[in-house]
Amino acid sequence: MEVEKESLILVENAEIDSLHLERTVKVDFYLPLNVAAPERMSLLLINDGQDMERMGFESILNKLYEKRSISPVLCVGIHASSERKMEYGTASQPDFKGRGARAGNYSRFILEELLPLIQTTYRLPITRQKAFAGFSLGALSALDIVWNHPDEFSTVAVFSGSLWWRSRDQHDAAYDDHKDRIMHQLIRNAPARPALRFFFESGMLDEQRDRNKNGVIDSIDDTLDLIAELRTKGYSQSDIEFLLLEDGKHDVETWGKAMPYFLKWAFAHH
Secondary structure, three states: OOOOOOEEEEEEEEEEEEOOEEEEEEEEEEEOOOOOHHHHHHEEEEEEEHHHHOOHHHHHHHHHOOOOEEEEEEEEEEEEOOHHHHHHHOOOOOOOOOOOOOOHHHHHHHHHHHHHHHHHHHHHOOOOOOEEEEEOOOHHHHHHHHHHHHOOOEEEEEEOOOOOOEEEOOOOOOOOOHHEEEHHHHHOOOOOOOOOOOEEEEEEEEEOOOOOOOOHHHHHHHHHHHHHHHHHHOOOOOHEEEEEEEEEEOEEEEEEEEHHHHHHHHHHHH
């Protein structure tokens, strides 16, 4: 009979009464056990934390720790609510339908409520890197927060990011990819940032739309165009990782396949 291995992860659940979001936020903490040097711990925040169980995130972490593939990282899964389409987005402006109107509130929750609570609860001096990951619209949120707060974060993971996020309806005759994609504009118009690292994942089956009829689906086009904006800002190939999955779809199972690639890239064991 096969004996089940003891988990190398302690999973703790918490509920945070957020003043900024005016709701209770469910949060799951994935804390690695038996860490020899807690002061060398990294931190990873994850949007749409409610999907981590379905992804098998604890199992993913256990396998990586067993193989010593990653260094210790405290992972924090932040559950989304029914307000997801209003809280995720770009803090500086909502999209053309008014979605993301509370993204600024969500940013303040992360910076002024969640991060201080993590420091207080776990008493960890996060001296290594702080990273933020997300999926789809949650990926856009993570990218926006990291880009606007490079003093707090060093790394972002964008899985099937909603980088189409736009200020004008694409069916409007005046729509222009170059001018109307919000995140691309934010990066293009921003001053140079300190060193940041970017991980992008796209799936060939993420969607079927191809608005410019170039034979490449929009999600891949939008990702490649955003990477081009980052390169223009001076980021090198070593700062940017792009994982393209031939059989990748816009779903939790695909992001679960991609997650180990990101974790090993971001938190390689030294």
